[in-house]
Amino acid sequence: xxxxxxxxxxxxAALEEERAVVALETTLVAHGFPAPDGVATGVAxxxxxxxxxxxxxxxxxxxxxxxxxxxxxxxxxFTPKARKLGPRDLAACAVQGAVGATTVGGTLVAxxxxxIRFMGTGGLGGVHRGFxxxxxxxxxxxxxxxxxxxxxxxGIKSLxxxxxxxxxxxxxxxxxxxxxxxxxxxxxxAAGGPPVxxxxxxxxELARIAEAHWRLGGNTLxxxxxxxxxxxVAPLIEEAVAAALAAGATGQAVTPFVLGFLHEHSGGETRRxxxxxxxxxxxxxxxxxxxxxxx
Numbered sequence: 207x208x209x210x211x212x213x214x215x216x217x218x219a220a221l222e223e224e225r226a227v228v229a230l231e232t233t234l235v236a237h238g239f240p241a242p243d244g245v246a247t248g249v250a251x252x253x254x255x256x257x258x259x260x261x262x263x264x265x266x267x268x269x270x271x272x273x274x275x276x277x278x279x280x281x282x283x284f285t286p287k288a289r290k291l292g293p294r295d296l297a298a299c300a301v302q303g304a305v306g307a308t309t310v311g312g313t314l315v316a317x318x319x320x321x322i323r324f325m326g327t328g329g330l331g332g333v334h335r336g337f338x339x340x341x342x343x344x345x346x347x348x349x350x351x352x353x354x355x356x357x358x359x360x361g362i363k364s365l366x367x368x369x370x371x372x373x374x375x376x377x378x379x380x381x382x383x384x385x386x387x388x389x390x391x392x393x394x395x396a397a398g399g400p401p402v403x404x405x406x407x408x409x410x411e412l413a414r415i416a417e418a419h420w421r422l423g424g425n426t427l428x429x430x431x432x433x434x435x436x437x438x439v440a441p442l443i444e445e446a447v448a449a450a451l452a453a454g455a456t457g458q459a460v461t462p463f464v465l466g467f468l469h470e471h472s473g474g475e476t477r478r479x480x481x482x483x484x485x486x487x488x489x490x491x492x493x494x495x496x497x498x499x500x501x
Contacts, residue, residue: 209271210271210272210297210300211271211272211274211316211319211320212271212272212273212274213263213274213275213320214263214273214274214275214276214277216261216275217261217263217274217275217320217322218275220261221320221321221322224499225260225261225499226258226259226260226261226324226492226495226496226498226499227260227261227262227263227322227324227495228255228260228261228262228263228322228324228325228326228488228491228492228495229263229264229265229274229313229314229316229317229322229324229325229326230248230251230252230255230262230263230264230265230313230325230326230327230488231264231265231307231308231309231310231312231313231325231327232248232264232265232266232276232281232284232288232307232308232313233290233291233307233308233309233312234247234248234251234327234328234484235247235248235264235266235281235284235307236284236285236286236288236290236307237286237288237290237307237461237462237465238328238462238465238480238484239477239480239481240469241285241286243477243481244284245278245281245282245284246481247481247484247485248264248281248284249278249281250481250485251264251326251484251485251488252264252488253485254326254485254486254488254489254492255326255488255489255491255492256492257489257492258489258490258491258492258493258495258496259492259493259496260324260491260492260493260495260496260499262275262488262492263275263317263322264276264281265308265312265313265316265317266280266284266288266291266305266306266307266308267289267291267296267299267300267304267305267306267307267308268280268283268305268306269303270300270301270303271300272296272300272316272319274316274317274320274322283305284305284307285305286462287305288304288305288306288307289304289305289306289307290306290307290309290458291306291307291308291309291312292309292311292312292344292345292346292458293311293312293314293315293345293348293349294345295312296308296312296315296316309331309344309345309346309458310325310327310330310331310346310349310357311331311344311345311346311347311348311349311350312345312349313325313327314346314349314350314353314355314357314426315349315353317355318353318354318355323354323355323356323416323420323495323498324355324356324358324491324492324494324495324498325355325356325357325358325491326357326358326359326484326487326488326489326490326491326492327357327358327359327484327487328359328360328363328393328480328483328484328487329359329360329361329362329363329364329393330344330346330347330350330357330359330361330362330363330371330428331344331345331346331347331362331363331366331461332344332346332347332362332363332366332367332368332370332371332374332375333347333366333367333370333371333374334365334366334367334460335365335366335367335447336367337367337370340456342456342457342460343374344366347371347374347375347378347380349426350375350378350380350425350426350428351378351379351380351425351426352425353425353426354419354420354424354425354426355425355426355427356412356416356426356427356429356491356494356495356498357426357427357428357429357491358385358429358431358487358488358490358491358494359428359429359430359431359487360391360393360394360430360431360432360433360483360487361390361391361392361393361399361430362390362392362393363393363461364392364393364394364395364439364440364443365443365446365447365460365461365464368390368392368399368400369400372390372400375428376403378425379424379425380425380426380427380428381403381404381415381419381424381427381428382402382403382428382430383402383403383404383405383406383412383415383427383428383429383430384402384404384405384406384429384430385406385407385412385429385430385431385432385490386405386406386407386431386432387402387405387430387431387432388401388402388405389401389402390402390430391430391431391432391433392440393433393483394433394436394437394438394439394476394479394480394483395433395436395437395438395439395440396432396433396436397432397436399430402430406429409490409493409494409496409497410497410500412429412494412497413494413497413498413500413501414501415427416494416498417498417501429490429494431483431486431487431490433479433482433483433486434482434483434486435479435482437472437475437476437479439468439472439475439476442468442471442472442476443464443468445467445471446463446464446467446468446471447464449463449467450463450464450467465480
């Protein structure tokens with residue numbers, strides 16, 4: 207059987223030399239933005255990681271392999287037709303030779319397999335609104351509960367039940383760290399979220415906390431960074447979630463539907479803020495990874 211995991215030469219060298227490496231997902235490229243914005247966001251995220259002194263490792267499934275570290279040409283193959291891969295989907299997608307774009311949870315699992323512990327993304331998945339009808343909880347939470355990592359984000363996806371997700375994260379022992387904020391960002395909106403478990407204002411302190419957490423047998427740390435430009439779209443999100451329900455969107459189809467609705471009905475404002483926060487979070491993940499590499 208062909209090797210299941212392929213690691214690019216650049217990423218392999220960085221791991222062998224114990225340099226900073228940051229995992230990036232491909233669902234944002236394939237399903238988060240209309241073409242060609244998804245690829246452009248992926249390229250910009252990699253550039254932000256490099257600017258912070260770390261090596262980007264964008265992850266997806268191509269040609270029967272989980273590929274860790276993608277070229278620009280490979281990124282362009284992640285179109286809306288790509289499968290959306292949570293942790294359960296990686297093996298089947300690889301064996302069947304399909305193109306698969308990794309979610310946060312899928313990226314965490316693939317990254318952990320080669321020893322990458324830092325990731326940048328938009329927001330974490332969690333408990334969907336209306337739980338238990340539908341009984342929908344993102345696989346991101348299960349991955350975060352068992353994998354030692356740091357996820358730099360703008361909090362929890364705003365279409366979700368944020369307070370319920372915070373309760374689950376507490377139960378799972380996942381620290382929710384506010385980066386220069388006392389409350390968890392609400393993705394597009396910098397304010398109004400629940401209190402974080404700790405505030406940290408310096409990436410070096412954050413790296414030390416992560417290392418201590420892992421030495422104690424801990425799992426993922428979710429780091430919430432407020433978006434540089436705050437956008438209050440709470441009423442529009444309510445409309446988007448209702449529209450998704452009316453359209454019969456369920457499971458992995460909900461997030462792309464809601465994002466598309468928001469982009470269309472905000473005149474492109476949510477798309478612009480979404481892109482910027484994703485890139486900024488990638489840069490923060492790079493800075494944390496670089497700080498950790500110097501411990």
